[in-house]
Structure formats: structure tokens, C-alpha cells
Amino acid sequence: MKYLLLIHQGDTPTPRDPEAWARLSEEEQNAIYAEYRALRETPGVTPGVGMAPPEAATTVRVEDGRTLRTDGPFAAMKEALGGYLFYEADDLDAAIAFAARIPAARLGGAVEVRPTQEW
């Protein structure tokens, strides 16, 4: 089964927020980079494309034929999607075990494990 893992950064310190990122030691920062690299190279993983921060998002709705544009992501900024990847696993337990290794899951964010569907 192929799962889509949606990474929500929440309060996770990232290099996009230099102040928060600087609160981590260099060792911790390097460990996080190394962990993401290892995750991307795990068999069964299809990495997602990189995403610009949610601040760069525009949300589009169409009402009565008019296109409405709203600045920002559909979800609240903190709940916005920060990244994603695909993971091919035997079952949900294996996908959950993989999701738990994503640094954001323990640093103040969360990972949504969503099964994909074939049409």
C-alpha cells in the first residue's frame, strides 16, 4: 500500500525561521539534516517536491463564476502543509513507524499518514 505522508511543521524550528533555528545547537541542526537525508533514501520512499513556505501561498475559490484569491494557505498558517512524501509499506503499522522517524513529528509538528487510492 502506498501512503502519502503530509508533514505539518507546527512549532518545529526550521531554517526558514532563523531565530528559532538558531536555538538548536549545530549538532542538532546537522542531525536533523542527516535524518531527513536518511529518510529520503529509505527504500519505498518517493520524496515530494520542495515547497516554499505557506506565507507564499494563495488560496483560490470560485463563487458565482468569479475567481476569489486569498493571501495565505487554506488551513491556518501553523496547520499548513510544510512538505510531503510517498511511502510504500506493507501496512499502516509500518507507515506509522516510518512517520514517527520524521523529525517534525517530535519537534512540535505532526505527520498525517494518508493512504492513497487507485482509481
Added chain:
Amino acid sequence: MIAASTPTPVDAAFRDHWGRVLAALIGFLGDFELAEEAAQEAFAIAAERWPRDGVPDHPTAWLLTTARNRAINRIRRERVLTEKLRLLDVAEAGDTTPADADAVEIPDERLELIFTCCHPALATEAQVALTLRTLGGLTTEQIAHAFLVPKPTMAQRLVRAKRKIKAAAIPFRVPDGDTLGERLAGVLAVVYLIFNQGYSDPSAHGELATEAIRLGRALAELLPDEPEVHGLLALMVLHDARRDARFRDGELVLLADQDRALWDKARLASGHALLEGALARGGRGPYVIQAAIAALHAEDPPGWPQLAALYGELARLTDSPVVELNRAIAVAEGGDPRAALALADALPLEDFHYLHATRGELLRRLGRTRAARDAYRRALQLVHDDAERRLLEGRLAELG
């Protein structure tokens, strides 16, 4: 579908075999909804034929083979599902009456089934409903009634849970070493929740308590080496032995005021034996300790110092201020209401009616009537359960 006033051979078979047949079908088909439909068909055919032709020698095998053949034929009929059939790799299924049912080896996959139903990726209320439906064989209507929700709500809860199991590939598997302990705790919590739902009601839902004990027995049989499983079973049996004494004319009767003649002595003895078994297996977990506490409470007089020590141990394991409150009560019963009051006053349970009811009782014993009255009044503001409310009103009235 549960045995009515005159149980037929099919009713008995239903209670005994439903969980086992359904578990084996799910293991074979990998699909909850298909398995459940096929099992229902097989039991309906049995209801028609067994009274006429007699009960087969191996009823479980008969039911399973019949259901399996029905499922296979259904898959064949539904062209969109032909892909599944290739996966099943089975020959054409014959008539629905299995001639060779005796020869069929039936795997017992109830443990796989209960771990799937109690998977932490499902909401607790869905875990409870699914466990009662699949292993207990309760109807959607019975479950809805027991949990006081409308039938369509419960039906939808069950359908959603079954679909999630399929869509997300929740495994049909007993967890291995590393995760077994944590997952087993989840399963036991679901069984105990079912028990308590049945136990807390004087009339309508006693059946749930019985069902939880059935589940507990099945678990003890399937996981004979797990002390906590035996501990939970002991705990439920010990509580259940006092069931008839817990309510008098619809009013809740506290343990100390219960008519001991109404206690089921044989069941208490069986609960003690189960507790001994759990202790012999090295059990020191929360259910074993709770069972030991329940056993001590049944003694006359109860061993209060031991009870206080056991509550202390349980509070350490569970980090629960409610358990600490019970320790305070044991300390008071052991003859030291002043120390008990000090313990109770330190607990962060300001919104919990039992805290105030307990303080009321302790203050009364210490002769502080005015403060006792205030405590009972505070408890009355917080209590929801009618039986408990009447009890508190009685206590308050006694203070004059």
C-alpha cells in the same frame, strides 16, 4: 440475535461460534464487510436447516465452510471483484452445504481480530463498537442502545471503522514483542470500558458486563502467559460477583452497606482463583493490583492497611489522583480520618464530586459538621448520576 427466552441450537452456536467464524473469515478474505455479510448468511442458513436436519458434528467448521463458499460465490458474481478472486486462488466453490466440513482445520484468529478492532489508529468509541460487533456478535441496535446513541450513528461508526481498516491497511495481526505490551494495554482498556458501561447501570446494560467477561475469558485462553489479562478477568469477575448487591430499588448501594448475602460466593471464589493465577504469573500491573484491591474489599472486615498500600502502589503506576483519593479513604477506614483528610485536601480534583463527597464524610467523622455540609453541597453541584445524587442527598439530610 442474542439468545432469547428459549435458546435454539442456532442461538447457542451463534454465541459460541460467531467471533471465531468471523475472525477466520476476515483472515481468509481480508475484508471485514464481505466477511460479516457471509457470516450472517451462513448463520441464517443454519437457522433454517439445523432445526430440520440436526446440528452438524462440527458446527464451527460447517458455518465457516458455508460462509466461505458464500463469499467466494459472491466474489465470482461481482465481476468488479474478479481481481480478488485471483488472489484467493481457490477452486470453484460447490454447494453451500459443506460435505467435508469435518475435515476443515479452523484457525483461531480471534486474537488477530481483537488487535485489529482495538488498533490505536481507530477512535476509542469505534474500537469498542467494533469489538462488540465482531467478537461479541452484538447487533448494531444492541450496541447503540447500550451506549445511548441513535442506531444510525452507531451504524455509521461501525461502517467508517471497517472502511478505515480496509483503506488504510490496518494489519490483521498480533503485534510482536516490542509493541505487544503497549497494544495489549489498549485491548484490555477497551474490554474494561465495555465492562464498566455495563456495570454502572442497574438494569438495562448488565449484558455488556457479561460480554466483557466473555471477551476477558477468550483473551485469557488466547494469551495464557499474560498476567494482566488474568488480572483484568479476575477484577471483572470479582466486581460482577457483587452485581446483585450494588443496587437496591434502583438506588446505588456503597460497598460497606451492601447485603453480603446477595454476593455470589462461587463467583467471588472464582475471581480469587483467577487473581491467584495472575499473581503466580508474576503479575504486578494495574489490573492485577485492582483485582487484589477488589478481593480485599470483599473480606470482612477489609484489610485497610493492605488496601492503603495497594492503592499507593496503583497510584504510583497510574499517576492518578483518583486512586490517591481511594488511598485516603482506606487510610480513614484504617482509623486515621485526619491523615486521610490531609491526603484528600492535597489532590487536584476540585471539580470531581467524589472528592467533595469523601471530604464530607471525613469532616463528619471529625465532628466538623458545618464544613461537612458545605462539602456535600459542593459534591451535589457536580454530580451527574441520579443514583449517586440521591445517595449524597441522603447523607446531607443525615447531618441535619
